[in-house]
Amino acid sequence: MASTLTYLTKAYTMKLHHIILGMAMAAGCLTACDEVDSDKRFIGPVVPEARKNVLVEDFTGQKCVNCPSAADMVASLQQLYGAEHVVAVSIHGGSLSRDEATDKFGLANATSKAYNEHWGVSQWPSGKIDRTDGLQGPDKWAAAVLTRIIQQPAAELNIANIAYDAASKTLNLDVSVTANESVTGRLQVWLTESGVVQQQYMPDGTKNNQYVHSHVLRASVNDPYGDQLTLAASATDTKHYTYTLPDVSALRNNTPWNTQNMSVVVFFYNDQQGVMQVIDHKLQ
Incomplete structure (x- = not known):
């Protein structure tokens, strides 16, 4: 199994580079018949300019041996385009997850498990890209x-x-949406944490107790399916949110969240256009 999973990881990465290389070759064909100065010649693959940010919802589990390869794929995409343009969220849930309420290693919570059920996830890893x-x-x-x-x-x-007030563990923030066209959608605000050292099953079947998990969905600041907004073109709407981080002492996994490693993920979406925009902002 280890060799098969290693092959799959390499295949994911090769596919990513082949896509970019294909675009580069197409661009090269357009200028192949023209005389081009040596200092202006096309040299190699060009990464397209990011016009919008993209949300990657990575449905994952700590008992999923294929999931570290998916996390590597996300990291490759972020390295290629920039982490500010590829916003990732790891959503633990399902039969291959471990529940923080009952498992000292667990990273799945009520919200992340509910999303797995809502989207009908039955295989891990799976993903939704901009909810399309x-x-x-x-x-x-x-x-x-x-x-x-x-x-x-x-x-x-x-x-x-x-x-963020550490004494009261309370977060306050204002989120503004400015429409580039007339649009109706839902504004979603999440909290994620990276640098979480916790157990993970690996592609070779071993358990890595020092695996570093990234972008772990910790909580939804507002309604789990967002606040509905309708905006005319060029209009702006601003929402204020207050959220108190929960007391985790009663959980089986009672490791406190490290707010230094946490981010606020905000996205605006609807069922027709998917995620129209997404941003990631450090909590502190």
């Missing part, structure tokens, strides 16, 4: 991200006046 085209395996993520990242965003997002 349903659930997809990691081998489809690179192409889906490329398709979305070159589109013009229907809306812009901004986080302002963000403040």
